Amino acid sequence: MLTADTLNGGDLAILSLGELYKSRGYKRFKMSRFEEYDLYAQSKDFLAKEGIVTFTDPSGELMALKPDVTMSIIKNSKELDGVCEKLYYNENVYRIRSGRLLEITQAGLECMGDIDLYSSCEVISLALKSLERFGKRFAFDLSHTGIVFAVLNESSVSEQERSLLLPLIASKNLHEISSLLGGRAKKLERLLSIDPRPGIGLCELRELSDSPELYAAAGELSDICGALGEFEGLRLDFSVASELSYYNGVVFQGFVDGVPEKVLTGGRYDLLMRRMGKKGGALGFAINLSLLERMLDGDSPLDADILLVYGDSPAERVMAKVNELSGDGSRVMAASVMPKKGSFGRVVLLEGE
Amino acid sequence: MSDTINVALPKGRLGERVYRIFEESGLGCPGVTDPSTRRLIFENPGAGVCYFWVKPSDVAIYVERGAADIGVAGKDILLEYSPEVYELMDLRIGKCRMCVAAKKGYHDSTARTLRVATKFPAIATDYYRSLSRSIDIIKLNGSIELAPILGLSDVIVDIVETGSTLRENDLEVITTITDISARLIANKASTKFKADGISRLVLALKDRKGSI
DSSP states (O other), X not given: OOOTTTSOHHHHHHXXXXXXXXXXXXXXXXXXXXXXXXXXXXXXXXXXXXXXXXXXXXXXXXXXXXXXXXXXXXXXXXXXXXXXXXXXXXXXXXXEETTEEEEEEEEEEEEEESXXXXXXXXXXXXXXXXXXXXXXXXXXXXXXXXXXHHHHHXXXXXXXXXHHHHHHHHTTOHHXXXXXXXXXXXXXXXXXXXXXXHHHHHHHHHHHOOSHHHHHHHHHHXXXXXXXOOOTTEEEOTTSOOSSTTOOSEEEEEEETTOSSOOEEEEEOHHHHXXXXXXXXXXXXXXXXXXXXXXXXXXXXXXXXXXXXXXXXXXXXXXXXHHHHGGGSOOEEEESSOOSSOOEEEEEESTTO | OOSSEEEEEETTHHHHHHHHHHIIIIIOOXXXXXXXXXXXXXXXXXXXXXXXXXXXXXXXXXXXXXXXXEEEEEHHHHHHHOOSEEEEEEOXXXXXXXXXXXXXXXOOOTTSOEEEEESOHHHHHHHHHHTTOOEEEEEOSSOTTHHHHTTSOSEEEEEESSSHHHHHTTEEEEEEEEEEOEEEEEEHHHHHHSHHHHHHHHHHHHHTGGGO
């Protein structure tokens, strides 16, 4: 029987997240590891700078080991009017980063269709609750691409400047933003320096909102924060913007104390839906469980709780003894002779009982 | 992560200058600059700060991976490896330039692929891609100036501080790609969970920036 005692932290996290998503009506989407390469070729920027592991199948078709789950889910979305399709997953994805092959365990969800304020709040609150489930302090940075791009438009930023600015925004590099834009940098600098606490930050944002574009996007963010209510760890951070061209509304990322990188990324991606010929909007997020592995599984100093040394004892007797010793959930390792290496809570000699 | 702020300092003059600022702001730690010690890590629990010296090109890795919360890294390293970190401040020290250089009198022909020797293949590739030039990158780990002299490459992309090495070897700067200086960088997650401690160190540097 599977119990909390028999599962490692990663397994438990997957089960716990699945329960959470199911509690809001999300259905599991289980998929193949393989996908036709063409699906990614048309939207390469979706995967940022990461490469795709490809191979040729027996019929000569170029295939990919799935680098991402979202596009496969969009491809299979049903486009039902007036409703949202709600799916969750936990899958391994495969990417090439800096010349190295990576296998990443991801869990996440996608909400596709007529996205309204409630849908946005539901997805964001599930992202927040997901982080809560890891039992550590967490930080959830919320932003809106509409706000960042409205500020860039108001600051008369050219297309060429925009491509230089986006990485500077992501790294909060105010000194280079200032040297690139000169006097035009003021509004962007103010946006990036907004207080992260939503109560204060939203007031500061309202003072900046003097164009219809910015006002509308700030209003949406304010409505979302209002509906979410108090959430420990929720922060505003407009450096979470824009590195990916398919996001077009709220965007967010999550950090868990003890893990040096962001573990959760998500946002609204209607543009990707449109590019893939689907109508409606979409919002979702993915959690990189591989990054959390070390924290979730912990480190046991022991190879097993009990070492059973059985010598020449008959197999039946060894089997019975192993069953007896492991009955309380102890991890039992049986060996005919004492191993030269290993650390065990205690040693049981079957012959000498 | 504890609330002690881990600081990765680049070995050498630049790191020592930055450390002096922390020290003068009451954030020092005994033994950090003692040349006779073989210790690798120096902690001042009272000030909530811990320093360690690392190879300058490794600072960004320590910070990106969270082993250090903040660090001092050259802009050349940040451009080459694009680590996922926040760049909090231009310290305006360790100033130099990333340049294209060649033998004096070199005639650049766009009719053929340009051979570029460099320690910084990503920076060189980005630069020539922006010019739509066809290039052949030759990655070297040192003595880059030898490459054009021996005919290994047409040009080099490298850091130029005073230009004296180039002049002594009959080479000259053709173009400056970008200015380089030391930057204060921070781990993204650390800025969320150790915001106060990091702000304290950043403020110490901001207040004393003129005297670094």
